[in-house]
Amino acid sequence: MNNEKLPGSTEKRESLNGLRELAAEQHEATSENRERESTRESKAERLENARRETLEAVAKAEKENRKETEQSEPSPAERRKGPISKQEREKAFAKTMDEVQSHMSAPSRTFSKIIHNKAVEKTSEVVGNSxxxxxxxxxxxxxxxxxxxxxxxxxxxxxxxxxxxxxxxxxxxxxxxxxxxxxxxxxxxxxxx
Known part of the structure; x- marks a missing residue:
């Protein structure tokens, strides 16, 4: 029997061809969707990689900056390792006195400079202790x-x-x-x- 001679077989063929075309279209649409998703995923992956690289670069720059800071200026704890020298004490005292005297009026500043003179201070200590x-x-x-x-x-x-x-x-x-x-x-x- 020939398929062409049967009444309904043409319709079946056409519907079968229509289903095949529909399946092909669905297949194409699915593959396009997969490509789009893979493109989206690759964009997302690229963004994630870029973020990761940026964070690594920032972390590396911060580490280098810390190393430079540590090398250029020791921390207060490192400076206090040994006993404080007389020069360091005198330098700190002079700096503190300049800072405090900068906030005083002119007569107070003059009086402060007189009484904080080394000779006056030593005399005052000796008299105060004896x-x-x-x-x-x-x-x-x-x-x-x-x-x-x-x-x-x-x-x-x-x-x-x-x-x-x-x-x-x-x-x-x-x-x-x-x-x-x-x-x-x-x-x-x-x-x-």
Whole structure:
């Protein structure tokens, strides 16, 4: 039997050919979609690769920058490894004094420069550590107050006139007592505050 002679077979052939064409079109559309997706994926992959390379380049640049910074200027912890030298202390002191004095008025700045002169500071330290000890000054003031008060009350009761040296003499006596107290305290305890 011949397929052409059967009634419906032409229709079947045409529908079969139509299905084949439809399948071919679907196949082409699917392959185009795959190509587009692969192109999209390759674009996405290229973008991801570009991002990755950029991040790596930035990280590398930061590392090099850190190395240059570390090599050019040591950190404060590295600078403090050993004891601070006298030159470093003097340099830091001068820098701090310049900074502080820049915020002062002209008369205050002049006074500050005078009292922070090395000779004045050394003299002040020597006097403060020997003659002008806090305990000696305190005991001199207390002794002066008490002795002059007693002397004044006695002189007033008996009609004597005070000469004015009583205060200085009482202060000197109290000052000597304060120095002796400091000396013995230092011998017993063995340390200065």
């Amino acid at each position: 003659v002008a000890r806090p305990n000696a000054i305190l005991s001199g003031a207390v002794c002066s107050f008490v002795l002059v008060l007693i002397t004044y009350l006695v002189a007033r009761a008996y009609g004597y006139q005070l000469s004015g040296t009583e205060t200085i003499a009482a202060f000197g006596l109290g000052w000597v007592v304060g120095l002796v107290y400091d000396y013995f305290r230092l011998l017993i305890i063995g340390k200065d505050r």
